[in-house]
Amino acid sequence: MQFWVIQTLNSLALGGLLFLLSAGFSLIFGLMRIANLTHGAFFMLGTYIGVSALRVFPNLWLAALAGAVVVGLFGALLERFVLRSLGGNALGQVLLTLGVAFIISDLCLIVWGGDPIPVQTPDYLRKPMLIAGLPFPTYRLVVVVIALVTALLLWLLMERTRLGAMIRAGVDDMQMARAVGIPVSKLFTIVFCLGAALAGAGGVIGGPILSAYPGLDADMLPLALIVVILGGVGSLVGALVGSFIVGFVYTFGTALLPDLAYVILFLPMIFVIAFKPTGLFGKVSA
Amino acid sequence: MTAALEVTGLSKAFGGLPAANGISLNVEAGERRLIIGPNGAGKTTLFNLITGDLRPDAGSIRLFGEEVSRLPTHRRTQHGMARTYQIITLFARDTLLHNIVLSLLGRSRTRWDAFRPLERHRELFDRARAALERVGLEPLAQRPISEVSYGDKRRVEIAMALAQEPRLLLLDEPLAGLSREERVTVKKLLDTIPRETTVVMIEHDMDTALDMAERITLLHYGTVIVEGTRSEVVADPKTREVYLGH
Amino acid sequence: MRSARWIVALVLVALPQFAGEFYVNLISQIFIAAIFASSLNLLVGYAGLTSLGHASYLGVSAYLSAWLYLKLGIGHWLSAPIALAVTTVMAGFFGWIALRASGLGFLMITLALSQVLWGLAYRWSAVTNGDNGLSGLTRPQPFGLSLDSASAFYYFTLIVVAVAIGMMAKFIGSPFGAALKGTRDQPRRMSALGHDVRRVRWITFVYAGFWGAVSGLLYIYYHKYIHPTSLSLTNSAEALLGVIAGGSGTLVGPIIGAAIVVLLKNYVSAYVERWNMLLGFVFVAIVLFMPDGLVPGVRRLWARVTGRRKPTDAASNS
Incomplete structure (x- = not known):
C-alpha cells in the first residue's frame, strides 16, 4: 500500500516538474514553430544556478526566482540576437538551439564540475506529512501544488489577458496576427523568455528531487519531447496531461522494471502517434 | 454506362464555414464539363476533394463506378485521374x-x-x-x-x-494569367485531348471555355445552383442572379 | 573530373604504404563516419527529413554484434547479418512511427526514440553492462585474413566504404531516387502524380537505417568496445553536422563533412577536452554563416571564378 501511495506521489511530483519544463517548450513551438532543443539545457542551467544561489542565500524559493531570471534573460537574449537572424528558417533555428544546448552543457561542466551536487530540501519541508496515518514526503506535495498553480496562472495569462489573447492569435494564424498589428516579434521574445524562465525555475525546484549533475539536460529533453508529442504541440492542456502521463509511466516503470523503464516510455508515445499523430490535444501537426 | 465521375452530397467545412455544401454532380465518360462560379464558390475545394488533397466531411466520390472517397491521393491517380493546378507547382x-x-x-x-x-x-x-x-x-x-x-x-x-x-482530367484554370496568344495556343492544345479522356475544367475565361464545354455546372457558396447545357445555364435566371447580384 | 577521381582512388589504395599507423587509423575512422553521415544524408539531403536520431542504427547494430559475441558466443559471420537484419527491422518500425509526422515533428520523434535507446543502454546493464560498456571484442577474419593491423583494417573499411557509397549513389540515381527528390521538393504534387509519398520515405528511412547499421558494425570492429555514448544525441548531432557542413543533398558533401568532424574531434580534443563546446560552436557557425555547407559553397565559388553558368539539375540528374 505504502509503495503505491509513495510512487503515485513521486509520479505526480515528476509530472509537475515535467509540466514546468514542457509548458514553455510547447508554447514556444506553438507560437514560433521552433522545436527548442536548448530546453533541457535551460532546465539544467537552472538547477546549477540554484545550487550557486543557495550558497549565497539559503532560500530555495529565492533561488528558484534567480534561476528563472537568469535563464529567462538568457533565453530572451538568445532569441533577440541569434535566433531572430534565422527568421523563417525553422530547421536552421532548431539546429542552432541544438548547438547552444551543447555549449551550455559543456559550460556547466566547466563551472560546476562533473560530480553530482545535491540540493537541500528546505528544513521546514523535510518532515513527512501524515495523511490518514501515512507519511507523505512534504516537498513532493509542494512541487505538485506549484505545478498546478503555474498551470492555472498560465491559463489565466493565456485566456484572460491582452498578452495571452495576442499569443493565441499568433498561434492560430501568424499572418493574420501580423496584419492586425500585433507586435509579433516582441511576442516571440516574450514567449521565449517566459518558456526559458519556466524551465530555469523548474530546474531549481526539481533540484532537491533530481539533484544537479552533468547529463541532466539529456535526461530531461527526451522526457519533455515525449510529453509534447503525447499531449500535442502548442497546447497547455496537452502539456499538463502529457506531463502527468509521462510522470506516472516513468516513475512506475522505474520502480517495477528498473532496467526497462525507458522502453515503457515508448509505449504511450507510440500508441498516441499511431492513432492521433497530432497528439492528444494538438490542433496543429508538428 | 457508368459515369466517369459521380459526386454525391459532398461536403467540407473549414472551421464551421462550409466550402462545399452537399455538391452532387455526374460527368459522363468522354464529356467536357465546365465548372464556373464566383470567387469562393468552392470550385478548387471541389477539385481538392475529388483528388483527395482534402478529406470530405460527408459524401461520396466515384471514379468510373469505384468509390474512392476514402483512398489517398496517389491511389486515386492510379485509377486514371490527373489534374493541373491553378497555382503552378512544378519542380x-x-x-x-x-x-x-x-x-x-x-x-x-x-x-x-x-x-x-x-x-x-x-x-x-x-x-x-x-x-x-x-x-x-x-x-x-x-x-x-x-x-x-x-x-x-x-x-x-x-x-x-x-x-x-488519364481517363479523367481535372483542369484548374488552365488559361489563368496567359496572354491572348498563349491562350489560343493552350486552347488548341486542349482541343486535341482525345475523347477517351473525360475533362472537368474550372475556368473564368468564358469566351474560351464556353465553346469547349458540353455541360456547365454553376457553383455558388459550395452548392450546385444550375447545371445544364451552355444555353440552358446562360438562360437560367439564377445564373444572372449569381453573377449580377439581385 | 574523372582523372581526379582516379587520383583519389590511387592515393587511398596506396595510403598505408607511406602513411604512419596513426594516420591510417584516422582515415579508417573517417571512412566509418563517412558511411554513417552519407546514410543520414539519404534522409536529410534527399528526402528532406531531418533526423536527430541516426545514432540509433549505428549504436544498436554495434551493441547487437557485441552482445551476440559476448553472451551467446556467436561468431562474426553470423552475428553481422543478424545485427544488420534486426537493426534494419527496427528502422522499419521507427520509420513507421516517425513518418506519421513530418518536418519538426519527425525531428522530435526521431530524437525522442533515440534518446530512449540511449537511456536504455545506460540502464539495462544486464545486456549492455551500463556505463562500463562492452569490451573484450574481436575483429572478424574474412577468409581467414586477420584485420588486427591498422592497414589490414584500413583496406577492409575501404572496400566497405566504396561499396556503401556506390550503392547509395545508385539508389539516388535510380528512378526511385528521382521520385525521392520529388517528394522532398513537392510532396503534394508527387502524390497527385501517383507516387506514394509515405512509402517512398519509409523505404528510404529503412535503407538509411541499414547503412547506418553497416557503419555500426565497422565502428564496433574498429574500437572493439562499445559505450552508451555511441547512442547519444552528440553522436547523432556529429553525423548531422557532417552532412550539413559538407553539404546535404550532395554525394561528396557528407564524406568531406564527416572527415572534418573526425579531424576536429581528434586534433582539438587532444589539446582541449572541450569537444561538446566546440561541436556546439561549429554547429552555430555553420548554421549562421554557411547554411548550404562547404561543397555547394565551394562549387558556387568555383562557378563564379571560372565564369560558368551554375550547373543545372539536368547535369546532376543525368
Missing part, C-alpha cells in the same frame, strides 16, 4: 523533361526501381519527349523550369497531366 530546379519523367513514373512500376540508373530507362525519356512534343515544348526539354516563361510552365503542367494518359 522548378529540374528540367522540363525531368518534370514529365516524374509524372510518367507516377503511373509506372519503374518508380520502385532503386538500382538501375534513371537515364538507362530510355523508354521513359522517349515518352517524355513525345509528351513535350505534343505541347510544342520539345526544343526546351533540357531547360530548367525556372528558366521558361509562365505560358510554357502552364503547358508543362498540361503535358505532365496528359503524359499519364
